[in-house]
Amino acid sequence: MATWSPTAFVRGLASLRAFANAEPELSASARADFPTTWTDEQFPWMNATLMAWTLHGREDAEGRTAADRQLLREGQRLSRAERGLLSALAASWCSVFEVEEVRLGQGLRLRDLVLDEVLEVKERSLTTQVTRYDLIASWVMPTEDHLELVGGIVSIPRPLREHVVVAARHAFATHQQPPADDVPGRRRQARRLAPFLFTRVLELLTTERPLLNFEDEPLRLCTARFRIRHPAKVEERLRRHDGFTREGKGLYNWEGPRAAVWGSLTVEGKVLVLTTYSAQRLEKGKALLEELLGAEAEHEEDTLGPEKSVRGEPARALPDDAPPQLADAFALTLAQRAREELARGIPAWGGRSASDLVRSTEGRAQVLEWLKDWESQVSHLSDAADLLWDDLYAELGLSRDERIPLTQVYTSKEAPSLEPIRAELTTTELPEDLSLEPLPRRRAFQDAAQRKPRRKPPAPELEPGALYAFKLGPIDVGVDGRTSIYVAVTSEGEALPPVFERRDAKGLEGLARDNAELKRYCESRLARAGAAHGFASRPMPDSVTRFRAALALQMHWASVEPGLMVMPEVTEALLDATAALIRAEPWEEWTNEEVFTVHLEGAVRGTRELSVMGSGGSEFGFALFDRAGSVERMSMSGLPGGNVDVLIPDSLGVTLEDAPDWVVKTVKDVTGLPFVPDVMRVQRNTPRLGNAEELVLAAAVAQALALARPEEREVDVELKVGDLQVRVRLEIPLPLLTGSYVGKLDLLSLATRRPKASHAPTRSLPTKKVSETLLEFAKPVLDDVEDSEDPQAELFTCLALALSAWNAVVQDTWEPEKGWVERARATLTRMPRDVREMMLHDFELLVERKRRHFADDPRLLDALDIVQRPDDLGVRLAGVVTPGAWSEFVGV
Structure with a gap:
């Protein structure tokens, strides 16, 4: 292992820097080896690389770096850690490396593309940023038993691979070569290329390259x-x-x-x-x-x-906040395109196919590098295409672990020059930025809700006469920087006064003071600092875990509204209810325009109106309005603009956030979901945080909303926390615009397991496809679809409403439970006026049309999807004969 701590490393590097600054002429010579200027914000790695060259790269007339010289002059009075660090830096070198393997949180296997060495590097942060076959230029230093990265790290786009690697290998070959077995000598030789290597990368990334279309015309x-x-x-x-x-x-x-x-x-x-x-x-x-x-x-x-022109090499990329489904689809599309190009033949290979090329040694290297170029770009988007890549390698008789000699890969006698970039635009206008429009950021708790909750083994409670210490933070406290809060809870459930400190040792020292008679425990991350003060590490008891989350929320809320005090049991009830709400995902079923009616009894009484937030993908939770019609008034008022203020109706809002991190972690340890609930009360257009009664109300409503099912008419929940008791009865609207069947039948099961006929049917089933039937049925409401801003979205909305009207009539006609048309009508009646009037008109027209012209069709419709075809839009959906009509139409 390394013989220095992170603190010792920083201290040692600062000492070396001061030593180098005392030699101004040598520092000036090192600076002169690099370009005169660069943009610090765009290329921060150049600053780090220049510092590395100054401190442990550039050699004096005797072949010694600044690290060598400091070790020679001051080594006897330096600590063992400082001597070890200087020795490692003095043995460092820089090169271009290809990532062969990523071990998340542990390290990387790199191949030096100049020296042709394979290196095992210990590294944590970079393992989350690179993927297999990425290229980086960086510095590496050997420690006692492993290698570490140091200095600037720059990612090199793989399309620029030959431009960098061939140039570096040629520059290395122009100097006198040390013997192959002289590894330190070869590394020193590579180190001398640092100014050339990093300047070359900078030039490639800053050179303007013209954009041409496929006919070589400037864009x-x-x-x-x-x-x-x-x-x-x-x-x-x-x-x-x-x-x-x-x-x-x-x-x-x-x-x-x-x-x-x-x-x-x-x-x-x-x-x-x-x-x-x-x-x-x-x-x-x-x-x-x-x-x-x-x-x-x-x-x-x-x-x-x-x-038009661009700098560097444009990458195939999506916004950081693109939904995983979009990233998966993009990755699969690119992988499939790579397969098609290989089968068709690459123009640069004279049109030869990959299966033909791999038969020769040189061709095998070309195909393997081509696959690496593609897979590196695709893997940054998603791992959804991994199986496709596995199949592609196998079909060609190649292996990802195959390591072809670099002399067969880089055969060019000189580095290629930068070519213009050829592309065809497929948008209707030439954008200033070729990236995609940013999509709503997917929240971490959304992904966590899709996974099965992990069951943590229960941790035993504290024995009498013990305390347990934990840490909240670090917390950003503005101008004073960052601090942490250290809290201890006794076995009797008493919380000791918190200690605010920046260092763990100081915080635990404060908790241990005046508690020498108690046996002391702490969480594992405090074990090292706590050992000196009598703390032993052990799993956090469940009661302490829940108390910690409640305390973290309390402090988070207090930072917004000082003086707000909430009992832990109230916070725990809110966390349980909102976690259930996240897992139920009501925003997947209802939009904010489909209004719930809420009847309250107990500590809070009255009838209120609820709107679900989250269908737009930006803000999640719900708003509980004091008076009926508030959702409509909000929609009519629009957004604030200019000097006009919007009057927000009196309401209680619950939003689900994923920050700050120090609160999110404590909540996740209790609920399994990374989120923070915020409860805001608005009265007379003035917002404030919710009080205890309002938090219990929010928890009860969240619990009811989590239990709401579209096929049910209502849900009833009662919640009691301490002296506060709230009963919630929720009237559930029908989700009309999802394009899905809503009811109590399992249509998938019905479609695959319909019973055999026992007698001859008395009526004939319709023979027309359900997609054609739905389009014909909805024709009166589709007149303006083509002229809308987004025809695909407008077509889905119109057909989703038509599907809901159709199913409601089918259910009322043949199924035992009636009232589906009336429920749908009631849902539309509660919608805001700007959409209510039009949709209610269309719904009534569709219901009448179903009863008059399509009355003999007993199929229930489900899974509506609008697909983009080359020349128009297509419709897909499923249809299943409702069981209530089996006797007449199926003979069951």
């Missing part, structure tokens, strides 16, 4: 403006032409070969604008429009934007 935003005589005639001709696809009202895509978007057309009033991504295509588009429109369009002017 630039170009427009042509036309004055048109009769907009309706123009749009009619555009719709008829095969090269233009209507995307919305007055908007058309101009498609070229290979599904590339060559441009777009917009028609607004009597103005037509053609937008393209190259000057050549603009001319082609103008000629096409002149031929198609003739005298209907008169050209007015052209606008040519600057040619």
